[in-house]
Amino acid sequence: MASSDPLHVVAFPWLAFGHMLPFLELSKSLARRGHRVSFISTPRNIRRLPQIPPDLSPRIDFIPFPLPHVDGLPANAESTNDVPPDKVPNLKKALDGLKPRFADFVKEKNPNWILVDFAQYWVPSVAAEVGVPCAFFSIYMASSLAFAGPPSDLLDGSSWRTVEQLTKPPHWIIHSSSSSSSSSSSSSSFRSSIANRLHEARWFLGAYSMNDSGVSDVYRLGVVVESCRFVAVRTHDKLESDWLQLLRESIYKKTVVPVGFLPPTQQPLGDDNTTTTTTTTTTTISADDRAVIEWLDAQSPRTVIYVALGSEAVIASELVHELACGLELSKVPFLWAYRQQSRLPEGFEDRVRSRGLVATGWVPQHKVLAHRSVGAFLTHCGWSSVIEALRFGHPLILLPVAVDQGLIARVLAEHKVGVEVPRDEEDGSFTRAGVAEVVRMVMVEEGGKALAAKAKEMKEIFADEGSNERHMDEFVSILRNNYI
Template sequence: MALEPHLTSMADDGKLHIVMVPWLVFGYMIPYLELTKLVAQKGHKVSFVSTAKNIDRLPKLPPSLSSLLNFVKLPLPLTENLPENADANSDLPYDKVQYLKITFDSMQESMAHFLEASDPDWLLYDFAPYWLGPIAAKLNISSAFFTIMIAACMGFLGPSSAVVHENDDRNKAGDYTVPPKWVSFPSTVAFRLYEVLRMTDSFMGNDSGVSNLHHLAASAKGCDVLAVRSCSEFEPEWLQVLEEIHEKPIFPVGQLPTTAYDEGDDDNNKDARREMKEWLDKQDKGSMVYVAFGSDAKPTQHELTEIALGLELSQLPFFWVLRKRRGLVDTELIELLDGFEERTKGVGVICTSWVPQLKILSHDLVGGFLTHSGWSSVVEAIQFERDLILLTCLADHGLNARLLEEKKIAYSIPRDERDRSFTRDSVAESLRLVIVDEERDVYRDRVKEMKGLFGSRDKQERFAVAEEMSSSSEVSEESSEVVLLVIGGGARRRRMRRV
């Protein structure tokens, strides 16, 4: 097995060595990469662990950080039912993702071997490798479960002990459509029935033998501390819930807004960017709908048709990043209605390849963003003051949407509570309500209020991740979100502390 060069502990020179292990999803890897950058900017060494294919398709990082970053390429074993070269969720149809989790579980030995050889000070791991916490403890390595979910999502899912020991009294779909008993304040954060029914495997399990809910609970149970993609100004009550139900240190690491990356200089990219800019520059300021559902979500054929006709009915210009399939093994291609592109020529653009989302959202003509409500997309929209229209798909999307709705930051397209269907009329009406009609000011004002919290690079810099301080240092009274990995009196086991 080929591993990257051996790395020793950074304790002798006053710097840390931190290992990051994200789940094999682009929307998970990018927040981990943003946190990696913040750690490296403090002068600490970071080993970012994933498969070769995933690391090779990550955006390029600043050359100034190259000496501090070690991208560790561990081979993904060949296993039954997992297609070849399927290294990420986006390479697979939804029903095949369970086999990627099974394969990832088979990497326990290679992960343990790397951790033992590299001897890091801290391990930050995602929900899928729930087995890493116990491995780190056995090797005397401090560990943090860094979840890219917001505090409201983790708080709603509940105490890890209840799930791990199977004594959670939520045993039917309807139980997840109301706030749980451990939430003592008024809240609308809960799944819709259609969201629960769409992903029963996440609660009950599948061929992998371990449900997503169990993955999350076991990850939280096995770590020393829980790091959350959140901040106290945004959801203080949910951070308090996490402290109460997990009974261990909880550290919000900020919203981790996506930063601009080098897109490469190939001629195809240049031509595409030029054509896109020419079209964008012809539109009226604040009038366009940007439509994208992330790297993993894919609407059904019926949903695709209703979205398309809804966009047409709205009479708003649009830029739609359309994903017709999830990986090469996906045989259920979705297609636009015949004549749609011809009818909307000059009004809308359909793009079926990768686009620089940050550059599009930063353009003044974008008035609203129709999204699946994945949190990275939400943060990117708010940092550019773009109004949010939501159409949830899977995973934590529904809980994200409820919190955004509750705070009047976004509007969800109305759907049937049981079969999740929606109509072209509801799409058109929702888009116009948020982007054109008088009601838009409610959402626009709230997004504007949130911009500084979600998009400020200066504010994110305050999350001084992996900053060293001695055990005798005074604790300052700065914001409660600042996270320190503290070296306590030269002890091999590190402590994480908030100041």
């Protein structure tokens, strides 16, 4: 192909909206540069994706692959949003059943590149049979990838046998408490103390164990990293330059590039009855939107804490009560995006009505974070939510729930843009008093000013469209130069 010809790229994310949406943003960035994308997912997931702008729609094809039947997987379950955590391995097993159909698709279309997620460990071997190169697109931070380690350890798993090992920085990351006074000429010899808490490490240990899909999650990741030509990470070099270099030089020993933050599209997910991937030129303002924004309009500038823990976060009822009562004790105005109204403490909404709103419908998070009345964000530390918040320079109250969110929280704390809610190391529980204390520290007390100042500095990185676009241009250049 000529150097000016558009590329044909296949994007194939894992069946979680926290993965599909960044893949979609990456696809849109490629389409804006004139390239053609085939976006593979299931029929129901495709119907639930946000709409594509009219100018990009001709260059993005949505390819529906129906999942095969798998015992134990509920009917119509096509994403992690549709199943409880214990059924996710069944979803991975169904995903693995797409291998023959994917192989036929690749043979027929012969794309220039395949961008694959961690779960589809069989994609690189299928692609290699027809000479199509693969790149691993990581929706995880570079620091989280580094903590997980090199492919050899992921495939073997022998170095991750205990929970205790997962509560310490691994040997390929130099612990900040050791040799902290010494200096090194190697740019990859930086120091970080990020690690899991004990209750988080138990979840991570499960990722290193074989599950009902037939393989472990880290084995999937290890095969993908080892087999792909290079790794693209949803991050920025001004935030994670040391981590990126550590991956490049010591852990993966291959090309690792940032693609920028790819901020989320600011519109709700669709439903099963609408084809949301068709073009549109109008935006409907829902009653939920209006109610939330009107409430925020009535509040004073930077006085409201926004609380959102993600649509898939699983939190015990007693901890929902502690969070609610902590917000009440703090006496700070709050907006809480929480759909499970029945799990709130009895009488809670009546008691806080004068200064708090629980939004039980869809919340326009971008509009909320952009609102003048919002002064901080209490978050589960999902990477997409963090990206949105720091684009507006909001300090963070960190309440990680699952996956790598604890590691993300430690990184944000190292950057001094957030503070964690105190937790019990053993079981991850927290108290209303701990919630109230942190909320008041960030929103009312003197200590919150330093966090706000750091978050405002971080906004210069997260909101810098120019440098994020340059990362994307460099990524596209690698795609082209490695293919020609």
